[in-house]
Amino acid sequence: MVLLLFVDLDPGLKALDALGGFFVLRTGVPPCGPLPTLASAWRDPRSGTSEEVYGDPVTFRVRKVAESIRTSEPRVAVSVAQQGLAARFWSVALGAAALCGRLPDLDPELLHWDPDAGAPDDLWLREVRFRPVADLDAVVRAGLLVPLGAALRSRHRVQPALLWGNAGSALAGTVRELDRWALAHGRPDVSGRARTLAGRLLAHPDLSGTLDPGTLRRRSCCLYYRVPGGGVCGDCCFERPPRPAPRRT
Structure with missing residues (x-):
């Protein structure tokens, strides 16, 4: 017999706070002013329907990340920005599912986002309902x-494989964080559920080739090595930063 020890996921989602900053999901109307929903942020700014405070929130965020990490390469900033959001999405959803056995509905029409915040990305869920x-x-x-990737690719030249590699890496990182929490708090059931659920998620064709199944090491690079002083990530496909290609003469 398997004993399921779920923590109650209250309507305010405060139970997720115990898992760490990436798992926190604020609820209600953001008190800091009108923040765009993800759905509105992702709309094509050329449609003429955007009335956001930040203009085009996606472009605003990418530029903010570029300034923060001191890169002049837009695709590097896009990669870092997208991976940060992917980590937040996976953390909230998988954390709730593994710890509480419930899944908050992260409808992009209800999920507000502050593109001017630091890391991790600040998310507010206006209405809490469960799936x-x-x-x-x-x-x-x-x-x-999927819509985040489409929004980024409509504005920047970035390959889908890079973004899905980031998503796979972010999912694996979420599992590792839940493993650490579970070990520290004597909750192997949480770790086991997280790994089972992540295994199912990684079976989808979008994610199935992104990680080595044995080590969960990613098979692509997020380009962080191109950030000044960045180096390679712990799960990078490279052992050391690639050397730049020699210039043609």
């Missing part, structure tokens, strides 16, 4: 990562 844990893929991959 079955079986909807994890629909909520995060299909509901959030």
Whole structure:
């Protein structure tokens, strides 16, 4: 017999705070002013329907990240910005599912985002409602990562494989964080559920080739090595930063 020890996921989602900063999801109307929903942020600014405080929030965020990490390469800033959001999406959803056995509905029409915040990205869920844990893929991959990738690619020249590699890496990172929390708090059931759910998510064609199945080491690079002083990440496909290609003479 398997004993399921779920923590109650209250309407304010405060139970997630115990897991760490990336798992926090604020609820209600943001008190800091009108923040765009993710759905409005992702709309094509050329449609003429945007009335956001930040103009085009996606472009605003990418530029803010570029300034923060001191890069002049837009695709590097896009990669870092997208991976940060992917980590937040996976953390909130998988954390709730593994710890509480419930999944908050992260509808992009209800999920507010502050493109001017630091890291981790600041998210507010205006209305709390729940969906079955079986909807994890629909909520995060299909509901959030697909439109985020489309919005970024409509504004910047970036390959889908890079973004899906980031998403796979962010999912693996979420599992590792839940493993650490579970070990520290004597909750192997949380770790086990997280790994089982992540395994199902990684079976989708968008994510299935992004990680080595044995080590969860990614098979692509997020380009962080191109950030001044960045080096390679712990799960990078490279052992050391690649050398720049020699200039043609």
